[in-house]
Amino acid sequence: MTDSQTANIAKTKDTAANQERMFKVEGDESRERAQAQIQLWHDMLSFINPMALKCAVELGIPDIIHKHGRPINLTTLAAAIPIPIDKTDHLHRLMRVLVHTGIFSVIQTSKKQPGSSSSDDEEEREELYALTPSSRILVKDNKDCQSPMLKILDPAIINPWLFLSKWFKGEGSTTSSTPFELYHGCTMWELTNQFPELNFNFNEVMACDSRFIMRTLVTESAPVFDGLKSLVDVGGGTGFAAMSLAQAFPNLQKITVLDLPHVVAGAVAPADSPLNFIGGDMFQWIPPADAVFLKWILHCWDDKGCVKPEPFVSNTIHVPH
Ligand SMILES: C[S@@+](CC[C@H](N)C(=O)[O-])C[C@H]1O[C@@H](n2cnc3c(N)ncnc32)[C@H](O)[C@@H]1O
Numbered sequence: 028m029t030d031s032q033t034a035n036i037a038k039t040k041d042t043a044a045n046q047e048r049m050f051k052v053e054g055d056e057s058r059e060r061a062q063a064q065i066q067l068w069h070d071m072l073s074f075i076n077p078m079a080l081k082c083a084v085e086l087g088i089p090d091i092i093h094k095h096g097r098p099i100n101l102t103t104l105a106a107a108i109p110i111p112i113d114k115t116d117h118l119h120r121l122m123r124v125l126v127h128t129g130i131f132s133v134i135q136t137s138k139k140q141p142g143s144s145s146s147d148d149e150e151e152r153e154e155l156y157a158l159t160p161s162s163r164i165l166v167k168d169n170k171d172c173q174s175p176m177l178k179i180l181d182p183a184i185i186n187p188w189l190f191l192s193k194w195f196k197g198e199g200s201t202t203s204s205t206p207f208e209l210y211h212g213c214t215m216w217e218l219t220n221q222f223p224e225l226n227f228n229f230n231e232v233m234a235c236d237s238r239f240i241m242r243t244l245v246t247e248s249a250p251v252f253d254g255l256k257s258l259v260d261v262g263g264g265t266g267f268a269a270m271s272l273a274q275a276f277p278n279l280q281k282i283t284v285l286d287l288p289h290v291v292a293g294a295v296a297p298a299d300s301p302l303n304f305i306g307g308d309m310f311q312w313i314p315p316a317d318a319v320f321l322k323w324i325l326h327c328w329d330d331k332g333c334v335k336p337e338p339f340v341s342n343t344i345h346v347p348h
Pocket residue numbers: 216233234236237261262263264265268285286287290307308309310321322323324327
């Protein structure tokens with residue numbers, strides 16, 4: 028081999044190595060670009076997940092699968108809701124989203140009848156939808172049923188999120204301490220006061236959360252309530268948490284639920300229970316008691332800054348959200 032041939036081979040090898048390096052870098056860059064776009068699409072379109080979940084609950088899908096008693100196919104599900112037949116394909120898409128997020132699971136089965144001679148596997152397969160632990164707690168028969176929680180996905184609550192950047196930039200009224208106030212021109216509690224349905228739904232969401240969490244709280248945190256004779260549940264809504272405390276701790280002879288007048292307006296304390304309701308503003312006055320119970324109240328305290336329950340009582344039981 029001549030010197031020039033050797034040099035040519037070396038040059039070719041270098042070029043090949045360079046090309047390989049170049050393609051690798053380009054490959055990595057393409058992968059990174061694709062990953063970046065996937066991340067953006069994922070974040071941008073994630074709003075579909077809660078909307079799909081709300082839709083499934085409104086269509087009663089968890090209850091239908093539960094009543095069916097076994098995994099259900101698409102046609103049976105569509106007929107049970109019921110929806111127009113031409114929407115069945117769209118229901119399939121909805122179920123795909125919800126299987127992806129883990130709300131339902133899917134089981135692939137063969138439709139083939141014993142002795143069938145068909146060889147077309149595609150046609151013979153069908154998907155059956157089943158409940159998962161997350162959708163089991165959406166079933167109305169479940170005493171922990173969380174379906175009412177989906178009422179939180181109300182336009183009144185969702186729309187202010189679209190004004191987040193405007194709020195950051197200080198647009199709108201200078202008194203808008205939250206994007207909610209920028210959008211509505213009033214606080215959440217002023218709005219629930221104006222719209223009874225929103226008030227009802229919000230209180231139901233809260234009661235639903237209490238139904239779930241209080242069972243754990245009264246068993247796991249029982250020692251906290253030892254020796255208390257009275258307690259005030261500040262911002263206690265319609266009294267569901269307070270009622271759970273009354274049932275679990277007979278030592279509590281007086282439980283006061285303090286909330287805004289329009290929230291406690293329809294609340295009635297069950298006869299022979301230690302409960303009583305007071306309509307008022309927690310930032311003005313808190314009824315005296317051995318302990319203050321605060322569940323999901325953090326923002327109320329933070330918004331007003333310096334208001335603390337300590338001047339009123341020595342014990343504060345704070346259940347953060
Ligand atoms: C997030 S909810 C929590 C409800 C309840 N503690 C629970 O966890 O189910 C906040 C509650 O605080 C009440 N609230 C807001 N501002 C209040 C105020 N200034 N005085 C009394 N209650 C207030 C609301 O009406 C609402 O019921």
